[in-house]
Amino acid sequence: MTDSPAARLQVLFEGHRLTPTQRRIAHCMVRRAADAPFLSSVELAELAGVSQPSVTRFAVALGFDGYPALRRHLRDVAPAQLAGAGAANEYQQAVEAEIENLRHLAEVLADPAPVERAGRLLAASRPLPVLGLRAAASQAYGFSYFAAKVHPDVRLLDEGGTMLADRVDAAVRAGATTLLCFALPRHPREVVDALAHAQAAGLTVVTVADSAFAPVAAHSDLLLPAAVGTGLAFDTACAPMLLGRVLLEAMCDGLPDAQARLEEFDAGAAARGLFVE
Numbered sequence: 001m002t003d004s005p006a007a008r009l010q011v012l013f014e015g016h017r018l019t020p021t022q023r024r025i026a027h028c029m030v031r032r033a034a035d036a037p038f039l040s041s042v043e044l045a046e047l048a049g050v051s052q053p054s055v056t057r058f059a060v061a062l063g064f065d066g067y068p069a070l071r072r073h074l075r076d077v078a079p080a081q082l083a084g085a086g087a088a089n090e091y092q093q094a095v096e097a098e099i100e101n102l103r104h105l106a107e108v109l110a111d112p113a114p115v116e117r118a119g120r121l122l123a124a125s126r127p128l129p130v131l132g133l134r135a136a137a138s139q140a141y142g143f144s145y146f147a148a149k150v151h152p153d154v155r156l157l158d159e160g161g162t163m164l165a166d167r168v169d170a171a172v173r174a175g176a177t178t179l180l181c182f183a184l185p186r187h188p189r190e191v192v193d194a195l196a197h198a199q200a201a202g203l204t205v206v207t208v209a210d211s212a213f214a215p216v217a218a219h220s221d222l223l224l225p226a227a228v229g230t231g232l233a234f235d236t237a238c239a240p241m242l243l244g245r246v247l248l249e250a251m252c253d254g255l256p257d258a259q260a261r262l263e264e265f266d267a268g269a270a271a272r273g274l275f276v277e
Helices: 005-013 020-031 041-048 052-061 067-077 090-108 113-124 134-147 163-173 189-200 215-219 238-253 258-272
Strands: 128-131 154-157 178-183 204-209 222-225
Touching: 005 020, 005 067, 005 090, 020 041, 020 052, 020 215, 041 052, 052 067, 090 238, 113 178, 113 204, 113 222, 113 238, 128 134, 128 163, 128 189, 134 154, 134 178, 134 238, 154 163, 163 189, 178 189, 178 215, 178 238, 189 204, 189 215, 204 215, 204 238, 238 258
Parallel strands: 128 154, 128 178, 178 204, 204 222
Antiparallel strands: none
């Protein structure tokens, strides 16, 4: 495993049964992994939107005497800062953080089994609903755009409202067995509700989220984490986008006619002069 702050926190949290409030704290710490060893319990509580006693109970749930002991542990295992790192400006720091997110994703993918399982589930679902609202809408759209070139029936769900549950139900009636969700901060309550509805309707939910402790985890049968960058005013999502492309590759492996469909599309595009070479 990489020695990144986010990776160390993921390892620390895994295997513990956490309450929803504690998962919220864990999620906040993963997002602010580089700062976590230096945050006071009050600062962490404010960032996570919980009470200070909740932070103390969270530390105890992880096996520490209290939050100061947890913070000392994080400081003890923190890697030395790279020489000259402080000279980088905020834009360079954002790029470096995103590179670290990609490194962590690469190490997670050292075990390809979860992605391969997800690929088989997506390939077998006819139709395949793909959900992504607000910040995650572009991820869902990008996946759906390419998936439609190899999958016979992809249904993009990128608009919320009262029709969302109806569209999920329609996909189930048409034969869908799996729903793919892209879930990024800030997590809309509507997405959590939609996933709960999808599971109740019998769909297997595969989710790409920014953390294994994201609010959507409770309603995901298979969650694939890919961290977002938080150094700029708006989050950056290179790792979730790349994970979406990896899922496309895995799905193609489960579609025996994927290559034929791609060649058919290329032939049609050439005949129409669709692209400027």
